[in-house]
Every structure is written in C-alpha cells, then in structure tokens.
Amino acid sequence: MKKDLRVVKTTENLQSALLHLLETKPLEKISISELCKTAKVNRGTFYLHFQSIDDLFSHYFHEITEDLRFAYYEPYHLTNYAIENVEPHMVRIFHHVEKFSRFYKIVFNRKAPLMYYYDLFDIIRAYLLESIEEQLAVSDSEYLASYQANAIIGMIIEWVGRDFEQSVEQLNNMLIEFTKSR
Amino acid sequence: MKKDLRVVKTTENLQSALLHLLETKPLEKISISELCKTAKVNRGTFYLHFQSIDDLFSHYFHEITEDLRFAYYEPYHLTNYAIENVEPHMVRIFHHVEKFSRFYKIVFNRKAPLMYYYDLFDIIRAYLLESIEEQLAVSDSEYLASYQANAIIGMIIEWVGRDFEQSVEQLNNMLIEFTKSR
DNA sequence: ATTTATAAAGAACAGTTGTTCAATAAAGGA
DNA sequence: TCCTTTATTGAACAACTGTTCTTTATAAAT
Structure with a gap:
C-alpha cells in the first residue's frame, strides 16, 4: 500500500x-x-x-530526529550497552543537535509548543532506558530514564541559550563529568 | 508609584x-x-x-510559581546550602507541583508553549546554582545547574504523564537515589 | 486505455485576530 | 473638589482561520 x-x-x-x-x-x-x-x-x-503550522513543522522535525533515531543507532548497539560506552552515544546527540542547530533554535523557542521537545525527549529516553532496566524496579527505571534524558536536554537548553558557543567536545566532557559523581 | x-x-x-x-x-x-x-x-x-491567551496564562502561572520562589525560600536558606540538605528543598518542589497539579497538566501539555516550562526551569536552576559554584569553572557550573534542574523536571514530566500516580515521598526517594551515584 | 476512486481546487461562510481611532469614563494628584 | 491624565470602550478594518460544498483533475486499479 x-x-x-x-x-x-x-x-x-x-x-x-x-x-x-x-x-x-x-x-x-x-x-x-x-x-x-x-x-x-x-x-x-x-x-x-x-491542522496547523506547528503540526507541519512537527512532521518535518520528526524527519530531522530520524537522523538521531536511525543513523546513530547501530554504533551504539555495537558497544553492548555498557554504561562506560554511553559516552560515544551521547557525543552523537550533541553532534546531531549542532548539525541541525538552526532547527533546535526553533524547537527551544519560548513560543514553540512542547510537541517538538517531546519528540527529542522520547528518543533520548528510549536509548537510556535500554541501558538501565536491570537492577531497579520497573517504574523506578522509567523515572530514571526520564531523569537522565531530560538532564541531557537541560545541557542542550543551556547550549542553545548560549548560541552554541561551546564545542561538542566540551559538552561531552561535561556530561561525562556530571554523570560520574552525582 | x-x-x-x-x-x-x-x-x-x-x-x-x-x-x-x-x-x-x-x-x-x-x-x-x-x-x-x-x-x-x-x-x-x-x-x-x-498579547495572547498564552501570555495571560503565563502571567498567571508566574504567580503560581511564586509559591515555589518565596514560600519555600526561607527553609532552604536555613540549611546552609549543604548538599546533604538538598533533600528537604526538593521535597518542596514535588509538593508544590502536586499542589498545583491542575495547572502543571496544562504546562506540560504537548500544545503548551515552552514559556511556562522555562518559568519553572529558571527557578529550580537558580536554587541549584546557589549550591554549586564552588569548585567548578563558571560555565561548567551553569551547565551543571541546567543539567540537574532539567533532570528534576524530567521526573515531573514522567509524573504528570502518569497522572500523579506516585506519591511525593516516592518521588523524593527516587531523586535521592538518582543523585547519589550518578 | 478505460474506469474508478479520491485528492485538490475554488468558492463561500461565520467567527477570530490584531490594529487603529475618536469618544467616554474613571482614577490620581493638587 | 476640580483638573489632568490615562485606561477603557465601541466601532471599524483587512487579514486569517476553520470548515463545508461542489467541481475538476489526477492517480491507481483493472
């Protein structure tokens, strides 16, 4: 069909x-x-x-996030989901955002609806959920996934707000640092 | 005047x-x-x-978040900003969200503009920034504040999505757990 | 190649939006 | 209390919205 x-x-x-x-x-x-x-x-x-301009943009933005959903999917799977290997995976997230920075400025605009935000959130959350699951209760690990996924988006918000003045490498190093001891 | x-x-x-x-x-x-x-x-x-309905709601929501900004400000200051005492402070955040759950459902709606989100984000971020600052570089601590603030909002997103089925205590316990070792 | 299904165009509708203007009403200052 | 300032009203405007309808065009199926 x-x-x-x-x-x-x-x-x-x-x-x-x-x-x-x-x-x-x-x-x-x-x-x-x-x-x-x-x-x-x-x-x-x-x-x-x-049904609206936002709806149209949402469809378009969904195509953009496929870059994150698929193109970056394989390399992550090769790492066997080890927590130590989350790093290269996250580099890809920041790299993706920088690649489409023009659209992420729109996505994080004060007037933009949350629908775009959730599109990104769901992807990162799904990635993280795969590498959790084991030791925690089910609902706890879902909350942890949301916690970690949104934490990363928090860094992206800061990054966009500063008009991408830091490099992808700096972002990644900070993320490693933050996840290490807190 | x-x-x-x-x-x-x-x-x-x-x-x-x-x-x-x-x-x-x-x-x-x-x-x-x-x-x-x-x-x-x-x-x-x-x-x-x-300038719009959203703008009007934003003003109203700003009044709601004053409940978080001021009513909960003093008790936090009494704890001397020690990291161990972040707990009571965060309990207050979840309590506040539950108290105004009706409005937070609106705030986190897919069609809601990010302006409300940022209102909440800025408050939590400012609180956290006060308790960081010391050992890190300035921009690093700003990123850390955004990381941690948005992580908490990630839990709230999960909570709202589940229609507040968990208790404030459960949320707080999870937060303690998550901040302990990651 | 012809038929059939359906997407797109075109036109019309009442209601909403954002803006401007002169006239009026109501608050604050002396 | 009177005067001055300014917020509010009411009316009008073109443009946009969301929807419905009939007609036309174009893809898919046989």
Missing part, C-alpha cells in the same frame, strides 16, 4: 515552502494562508493533511 | 474569566473574543495588557 503521489507532492510543496519562509521570518509569524500561497496549494488542502 | 485601579480590575477580571473557562475547555481552545466576553472587558483592552 503505497502513498498517493498527489499527497506526496502537496506535502513536499508545503514542507519546502515552510523552509523557504523560515529564512525570512520566525515560525510563529508564518500564517497558513501565506504558506499555501507560496506552496501553490489550496488552503483547504492544507487542512486535509495538517 | 502604585498601579492604576482600573488596570488591576481588568487584569483580575481577565484572569478569573480564564480560570472559569478552563473548567470547561482546554487552554488552546479558549479564544480571546470568548474570554473578553465572559470577563466583560473590551477586546482592545485585552491587547493593552497581554
């Missing part, structure tokens, strides 16, 4: 129109009308696929 | 109208028109003080 080519075409048009408009103005100032005009898509058609 | 009574009156009316409407529908479905109608405030007047 493959997708109707017409749907593929319109969603692609909408997506690239969004990227184009993002070069000139912030996400929250892009109206659906304007977007459809630049995408040459009828406004009613937009609502057939998305 | 005290505030104009008319301003106090209208903002109070808008705020209580918002609380009233929140009993019947989610935040994102409340329109400015509807709000102004129930508050008996002219729509143009709304824009004199706020």
Whole structure:
C-alpha cells in the first residue's frame, strides 16, 4: 500500500515552502494562508493533511530526529550497552543537535509548543532506558530514564541559550563529568 | 508609584474569566473574543495588557510559581546550602507541583508553549546554582545547574504523564537515589 | 486505455485576530 | 473638589482561520 503521489507532492510543496519562509521570518509569524500561497496549494488542502503550522513543522522535525533515531543507532548497539560506552552515544546527540542547530533554535523557542521537545525527549529516553532496566524496579527505571534524558536536554537548553558557543567536545566532557559523581 | 485601579480590575477580571473557562475547555481552545466576553472587558483592552491567551496564562502561572520562589525560600536558606540538605528543598518542589497539579497538566501539555516550562526551569536552576559554584569553572557550573534542574523536571514530566500516580515521598526517594551515584 | 476512486481546487461562510481611532469614563494628584 | 491624565470602550478594518460544498483533475486499479 503505497502513498498517493498527489499527497506526496502537496506535502513536499508545503514542507519546502515552510523552509523557504523560515529564512525570512520566525515560525510563529508564518500564517497558513501565506504558506499555501507560496506552496501553490489550496488552503483547504492544507487542512486535509495538517491542522496547523506547528503540526507541519512537527512532521518535518520528526524527519530531522530520524537522523538521531536511525543513523546513530547501530554504533551504539555495537558497544553492548555498557554504561562506560554511553559516552560515544551521547557525543552523537550533541553532534546531531549542532548539525541541525538552526532547527533546535526553533524547537527551544519560548513560543514553540512542547510537541517538538517531546519528540527529542522520547528518543533520548528510549536509548537510556535500554541501558538501565536491570537492577531497579520497573517504574523506578522509567523515572530514571526520564531523569537522565531530560538532564541531557537541560545541557542542550543551556547550549542553545548560549548560541552554541561551546564545542561538542566540551559538552561531552561535561556530561561525562556530571554523570560520574552525582 | 502604585498601579492604576482600573488596570488591576481588568487584569483580575481577565484572569478569573480564564480560570472559569478552563473548567470547561482546554487552554488552546479558549479564544480571546470568548474570554473578553465572559470577563466583560473590551477586546482592545485585552491587547493593552497581554498579547495572547498564552501570555495571560503565563502571567498567571508566574504567580503560581511564586509559591515555589518565596514560600519555600526561607527553609532552604536555613540549611546552609549543604548538599546533604538538598533533600528537604526538593521535597518542596514535588509538593508544590502536586499542589498545583491542575495547572502543571496544562504546562506540560504537548500544545503548551515552552514559556511556562522555562518559568519553572529558571527557578529550580537558580536554587541549584546557589549550591554549586564552588569548585567548578563558571560555565561548567551553569551547565551543571541546567543539567540537574532539567533532570528534576524530567521526573515531573514522567509524573504528570502518569497522572500523579506516585506519591511525593516516592518521588523524593527516587531523586535521592538518582543523585547519589550518578 | 478505460474506469474508478479520491485528492485538490475554488468558492463561500461565520467567527477570530490584531490594529487603529475618536469618544467616554474613571482614577490620581493638587 | 476640580483638573489632568490615562485606561477603557465601541466601532471599524483587512487579514486569517476553520470548515463545508461542489467541481475538476489526477492517480491507481483493472
């Protein structure tokens, strides 16, 4: 069951129109009308696929996070989930964020909805949950995963707020330091 | 220089109208028109003080977080900032969130803007920053504060997602456990 | 290649948004 | 108390939103 080519075409048009408009103005100032005009898509058609600009961006951002979900998945599995080997895994997270820094500035904007945040959170949390599980009670390890995942995002928030002035290596070294003794 | 009574009156009316409407529908479905109608405030007047429903809620939520900022401030200072005494301080955070659970469900909603999140984040981060500072480089301790503050919020996210099924004591015990060895 | 299914366009609707303006009302200062 | 200042109102505006409907176009299935 493959997708109707017409749907593929319109969603692609909408997506690239969004990227184009993002070069000139912030996400929250892009109206659906304007977007459809630049995408040459009828406004009613937009609502057939998305319910808001945020929803459209969310779909696009989900594609970005696939870079984290899949491209970085294999190398981690090679490390046998040992806690000592969390390091290279986390380097990849910071590297990924830097690679798409333009979009992470949008994701962590005060006016951005939490939906993007949760997309990132869920991925990191799932990674960490795989390397926990053993000794703790189930709900405790779920809380630990959320604790650790969000801690890392805390560093990313700080990083974005400082406009990426630190290097990926510095971020990684700090993370190693922080997880060591607290 | 005290505030104009008319301003106090209208903002109070808008705020209580918002609380009233929140009993019947989610935040994102409340329109400015509807709000102004129930508050008996002219729509143009709304824009004199706020720029959106989110902005109004943000102001209200800021009042809620004062419960965390001030009411819980003194007891913490009495403990001399010792790391061992972070415990009672953190109990207060979870207690505060439970006390205003109705609003924290709104704050952590997928469609809610990050502005509320940052309000909470900044408070917890400021608390933690006070108890760090000593041995680390300045930027490192800022990153550590963000790391730890957001870790705690990670637990809150998990807690809200589970509709507060764990007790404040359980949350606190887990936090003690997590900060001990990682 | 023709038929069938359905996506997209186009047009229309009431309601919302953000803004501006002159007129009015109400608060604060002397 | 009177005067001055300024917050609020009410009305109007174009633009945007969310939705529905019919018609047209285009992909998929046979």
